[in-house]
Amino acid sequence: MVERQVRVRFAPSPTGDLHVGNIRTALFDWAYARHTGGTFIFRIEDTDTTRVTDEYIAAAIDTLRWLGLQWDEGPEVGGAYGPYRQSQRLNIYSDWAQKFLDQKDAYYCFCTAEELEARREAQRAANVAPGYDGQCRNLSEDHIAAFRAEGRKPVIRMRMPDGQTTFVDQIRGEVSFDHKFVPDFVLVRGDGSPLYTLAVAVDDVMMKVTHVLRGEDLLSSTPRQIRVYQAMGLKDEDFPTFAHLPFVMGQDNAKLSKRNGEVSIAWYREMGFLPEAICNYLALLGWSPGEDRENVTMKELTELFTVERVHSSPAKFDMKKLEAINGDKIRALNLEDFLTWSLPFLKNAKVISGSEEEIALVKAALPIIQERITKLGEIPAMLKFLFVKDFAVDPESVAKVSDVASKAVLTRSLEELIPLSEWTHSSIESALRSSLIEEMGLKPRVAFGSVRIAVTGSTISPPLFESMELLGKSACLERISSALAL
Ligand code: GLU
Numbered sequence: 001m002v003e004r005q006v007r008v009r010f011a012p013s014p015t016g017d018l019h020v021g022n023i024r025t026a027l028f029d030w031a032y033a034r035h036t037g038g039t040f041i042f043r044i045e046d047t048d049t050t051r052v053t054d055e056y057i058a059a060a061i062d063t064l065r066w067l068g069l070q071w072d073e074g075p076e077v078g079g080a081y082g083p084y085r086q087s088q089r090l091n092i093y094s095d096w097a098q099k100f101l102d103q104k105d106a107y108y109c110f111c112t113a114e115e116l117e118a119r120r121e122a123q124r125a126a127n128v129a130p131g132y133d134g135q136c137r138n139l140s141e142d143h144i145a146a147f148r149a150e151g152r153k154p155v156i157r158m159r160m161p162d163g164q165t166t167f168v169d170q171i172r173g174e175v176s177f178d179h180k181f182v183p184d185f186v187l188v189r190g191d192g193s194p195l196y197t198l199a200v201a202v203d204d205v206m207m208k209v210t211h212v213l214r215g216e217d218l219l220s221s222t223p224r225q226i227r228v229y230q231a232m233g234l235k236d237e238d239f240p241t242f243a244h245l246p247f248v249m250g251q252d253n254a255k256l257s258k259r260n261g262e263v264s265i266a267w268y269r270e271m272g273f274l275p276e277a278i279c280n281y282l283a284l285l286g287w288s289p290g291e292d293r294e295n296v297t298m299k300e301l302t303e304l305f306t307v308e309r310v311h312s313s314p315a316k317f318d319m320k321k322l323e324a325i326n327g328d329k330i331r332a333l334n335l336e337d338f339l340t341w342s343l344p345f346l347k348n349a350k351v352i353s354g355s356e357e358e359i360a361l362v363k364a365a366l367p368i369i370q371e372r373i374t375k376l377g378e379i380p381a382m383l384k385f386l387f388v389k390d391f392a393v394d395p396e397s398v399a400k401v402s403d404v405a406s407k408a409v410l411t412r413s414l415e416e417l418i419p420l421s422e423w424t425h426s427s428i429e430s431a432l433r434s435s436l437i438e439e440m441g442l443k444p445r446v447a448f449g450s451v452r453i454a455v456t457g458s459t460i461s462p463p464l465f466e467s468m469e470l471l472g473k474s475a476c477l478e479r480i481s482s483a484l485a486l
Contacts, residue, residue: 006038008211011200013045014056018063019263020256020317021215021248024282028245029213030069034302041207042074044085047199063265067275068298081207086199093194096202096232097156097187105231106187108154109136110147131183132157153190158227160184165223170243170307177223185224197221201228209240216244243307246286247314256317272345272376277326285315295328327374338366342379349380351387361386361470368466385456386471391479393486397453402486406450409436410484413451414477423473425465454483
């Protein structure tokens with residue numbers, strides 16, 4: 001085969017927010033295009049206009065951009081083979097369907113839904129493989145005229161010849177489909193609208209797609225697509241190369257769904273996963289960079305990505321691993337970037353309104369939490385204590401600071417902290433250590449736990465002494481005093 005300039009497409013039908021499986025496909029398509037110096041095409045398959053809405057399309061565009069998967073051709077970018085929304089290409093599909101009818105590769109089928117169902121029922125009863133039985137394959141002109149006179153609206157069906165379709169899948173090797181199990185299929189509905197199989201194949205040819213990397217769920221549609229290529233006059237050597245990516249499973253080994261894992265990328269974004277972490281993790285779902293590595297940057301992914309390294313067995317989604325990778329990526333951020341990522345979370349949670357003063361305090365506080373979080377969404381709860389106007393200890397923690405032992409700790413802390421002339425985390429730490437741990441003989445967890453609740457209101461907070469330094473002396477003293485009154 002002549003080497004072709006790689007053109008690979010991501011072609012979702014957004015009937016909701018893009019999910020983990022879609023994005024894993026998009027990522028592999030993108031990485032393959034970048035690795036080979038080819039073209040990454042983004043095409044919207046919206047022939048099912050009832051389910052694919054403008055809102056979902058806009059969200060899909062936004063998600064891909066957020067993830068950094070820039071496309072070279074597609075919506076908002078254009079390209080020589082556009083438009084890239086199938087709903088704007090309907091004439092192209094009907095012209096081809098007409099050509100297939102003229103060539104006798106396709107035919108009008110007048111069977112009604114009820115008739116088809118009744119015959120399917122009979123097939124089931126007779127234990128015959130279900131599917132269209134070819135009833136309208138060879139209708140005479142008179143027959144066709146009679147059906148039309150009855151007011152029946154025909155669909156256009158592709159004629160599947162006897163035999164089989166065999167192709168080499170880059171991941172699965174040679175795959176064969178016996179046409180006994182690939183009955184004549186519908187290309188165009190009765191209302192004239194095209195079906196997926198027609199539109200996808202026509203577009204792949206018209207857009208000169210060389211590689212189709214997509215989910216394994218579409219493997220069984222491949223012989224139908226190949227049939228359309230053939231009817232379009234494409235030679236075998238010009239067919240796109242197929243590579244069907246393994247399924248993504250949940251921990252329970254069932255296909256990943258809402259039930260056994262979060263599927264929508266919008267959810268991960270809301271929780272505070274970084275795009276680079278999502279891409280890094282999804283890259284490992286079915287592909288490996290080798291050498292047991294788990295951390296890959298986008299740049300490394302484009303350098304290392306080859307289809308040979310994609311496994312054929314299903315990949316298992318592991319939230320813990322994704323969180324660990326996200327934590328790594330957060331720790332790798334420089335302070336300015338970490339600040340930029342954090343501010344929207346703090347604003348959305350109404351912890352800050354965004355004044356210069358607040359931002360300066362956030363910036364001072366971020367280094368002390370950078371090691372401790374796995375998601376940006378944890379930041380508001382961690383830093384809230386620095387910004388709240390009406391501070392109060394969390395109701396569930398009140399009991400832990402109002403007992404006699406805690407009171408003793410807090411009283412002693414106050415005595416030590418009031419005269420402290422220098423307010424730094426190390427001066428605070430040494431004052432509290434010498435009084436509470438050495439003198440009183442308390443365990444650090446017990447002693448500092450009470451102080452932590454008193455000044456931050458909760459048992460979960462950044463490192464205590466750094467938090468106290470940031471909060472400032474007067475606020476700390478005030479909070480400890482009020483805790484004593486609980
Ligand atoms: N539009 C199809 C879907 O979202 C995918 C088309 C393809 O990749 O061939 O399931």
